[in-house]
Amino acid sequence: MPSRITAIYHVRSDARAIGARAQAIAVEQSVEMPLTAIADQDILDEIVGRVEDISDIGNGVFAVRIGLAAATVGDDPGQLINMLFGNTSLQEDVTLYDAEFPEELVRRFGGPHHGLAGFRQRTGIKGRAFTCTALKPQGLAPKQLAELAAHFARGGIDFIKDDHGIADQDYSPFEARVNAVADTLREVAEETGHLAHYVPSVTGTARAAQNYIAQARNARLNTFMVQPMIMGLSNFRDLVDGNSSVNFFAHPALAGASHIDPALLFGKIFRMFGADTVIFPNHGGRFGYSPPTCRRIAETALAPWHGRAATIPVPAGGMSIDRVGEMLDFYGADVMLLIGGALLDAGERLTEETAAFVRKVRDYRYAH
C-alpha cells in the first residue's frame, strides 16, 4: 500500500457543496486534471488525492481529511509544501489546518539536530525557561550593536538575536557586525563569567547564507536565526543538514496569514526540517494569535513526534517583563522568553532591566 500524508483542510462551504469541494481539493493538490482523462489505474489508485473524511465543525466550516501520496513529495521540503498547499493557497475558502506525516517521511527529513534537549545540554540551563532578547534598531553600526549586546550580557541574558530586519546592509555589514558583537560578548564573559550567546540573522541566497555561517563560525558562533518561508523550505533544510553542529532559530517572517495553521507550520513543518527553536507571536502582543493557538503551537513543537527532537517554543512580539510570570504559568519551563523593545525602552537602565527580566525567569517557581 502506498504511503500517504493526511492533510486536514478547513473549508468554508455549505453542506450540499462540501462533498464536491473536498474532491476538487483532492484533485487540485495531486494530479490537477480531470480524473476522466487518466487512463492509468496505478495513478488513480496511488497518486490521486483521496478524500478520507469530511466533518462539520460548525459555523459553516468543514474539516476535510485528504490522503496525498508521499511518493509525490520525494525528498524535497519545497515539494512537500507544494503538495500540501501550493495551488490551494490561492483559494480563499481553504485553510491548511494540520497534516499527519508517515513516520518514514519525518525520519527521512530528520527534524532538529539539537532541539530542546540539545540547548539544555549545551547551555547547562536546566529546569527553567531560557531568556532571549534582540539587537535593535536596524540602522545601528556594528560598534553600537556590540555596545547594546554588552548591556544585555551584563544583565545575564542567555541569548541575544539580531532583529529580523538586520541583514547585510551597508551601515552594518554582516562580518563586521558579527565579529564586533562576538568579541564584545567574550570580553564581557571574561569579566563576569557569563557568556551570552549571540544569534546572527542569516539571510540572502542559499549560497550567501552558507557563507555567512562560515564567517560567523570563524568568530566561534554556533547559533543562527533564519526565516524559512523567505529562504525557502528546501534551502532551509539544506542549510540545517550542511551545518549539523549548529543550532537554528526559525523566525516566522512571511509565514502568517497564508492560511496555514501556525501550529502545523511552526510546530511540525519547521520542526521536521530542523528548527531548534520557533519564534511566534504570543497572544496579547502586537499580533492576533489567541491563547489556544499559542498553546497548540507550543504543545505541537514539544510533543513526542516520531522520535524527533523537541523544538523550543519562543513566544514573542511586544512582550514585557510584567508578563513573565503569566507567560511561565502558561508555557511552563520548556520555553524561551524573548523580550526586545520593552528592554530597550529602559534606556540608560538597560543592563538593570535585563537583569530584572533574567531574575524574574530564574526565580519563578513552576507549578508543573
Add this chain to the structure above:
Amino acid sequence: MPSRITAIYHVRSDARAIGARAQAIAVEQSVEMPLTAIADQDILDEIVGRVEDISDIGNGVFAVRIGLAAATVGDDPGQLINMLFGNTSLQEDVTLYDAEFPEELVRRFGGPHHGLAGFRQRTGIKGRAFTCTALKPQGLAPKQLAELAAHFARGGIDFIKDDHGIADQDYSPFEARVNAVADTLREVAEETGHLAHYVPSVTGTARAAQNYIAQARNARLNTFMVQPMIMGLSNFRDLVDGNSSVNFFAHPALAGASHIDPALLFGKIFRMFGADTVIFPNHGGRFGYSPPTCRRIAETALAPWHGRAATIPVPAGGMSIDRVGEMLDFYGADVMLLIGGALLDAGERLTEETAAFVRKVRDYRYAH
C-alpha cells in the same frame, strides 16, 4: 535625502484607530521597537518607516502609504519582501496592496532578461497570443510524458510546461524525463517542422535547481518554470542571474492568500526579480480571482516600468477552448493562454483538440 520604497497597505480599522494603527505598521516594518528608545536621530530620520498618507477607501478599509528606507533592503530580494511584509503578514487586518520602488532599486534587481519582446524574438511569434499546455498527471513515467508531449506538439502548441507537481520523483526522475521529452519534441519537429518548447519545472534547493538547469541545457532546452515563493525570492533571482540566456516561467504556488495583492506580487515583484512569464489563476476558473484583479495583474506585468522588460501574463487554472475568444477579447495579443486538463480530457483526440486550441488562437482577430 534617503531613498524610500512606498508600501501601500489596505488596513481594516475604524476611523478613530487608523492613525495609530498606520504608525504601528510603519514601526513594525522598520525598527520594530519603541521610538522613544531610539536615541540616534539619523535612524529616526532615515530608517524608521514613515506614514505618508491615509485614505478611507470605504467598507471599513483604509489605504495607508508608508515610506520604508531602501537602505534596509540592500541588494537582497528576500530582504525586500521581509521589509515590505515579513512581520505584518502575521496580522490578519492588513493586506499588502501595492508598492512603489525607487528606480535605482528596480534597475539594480534588473527585471526579466527577455520578457515579452525576448519571447517574440526567439519564437518568431508576432501579433498573436502564445499557446501553452501542461504535462499531467504526475505519476506518469518519462516515456508516457514524452508521448503526451508528442501529441501536443503535433497539434502545434508553442509551449509545453511540466505540471507544477512534477519534480524529481522516483517514478519520473528529472534528467530521464527531460531527455525523453526533449528528444521526442525534436523528432516531431523533424517530421512536422514545428518545434514545441518544453518547459521543465525546476524545484528543490538552489543548488539542485542549478544542476537541473545544467542537465536540461545539455538537452538543448532553454526555458524553465520555477515557483519563486517556494524556492525563495533571493534564490529565484540568483538563478535568473546565473542563467541570463534562459527564459523563466514563474508559477504562483504558495503565493496566494498571504494577503499580498497578486498584481504587486506577480506583476512587479516576480517581474523585478526576472520572471519572463507569470502564471496566475484566471477569473471564472478554479480560483477566486475577479476580472478586475486579473486585469490589474496583466496590466501591471506589461506596463512600461523603469525601463524593465515586460513580463507575459499567463492566465490559467481550469481554462478551456471555449473560452479562448473571450480571453483574447479580455487580454489582447500580449498573453500566453495555458490550457492543460481540458485538452487532456480529449483522450484519443488529444492532437486534434490541441490543434483546435492553436487554430482558435491563430485565427482570432484582435480588436485592439
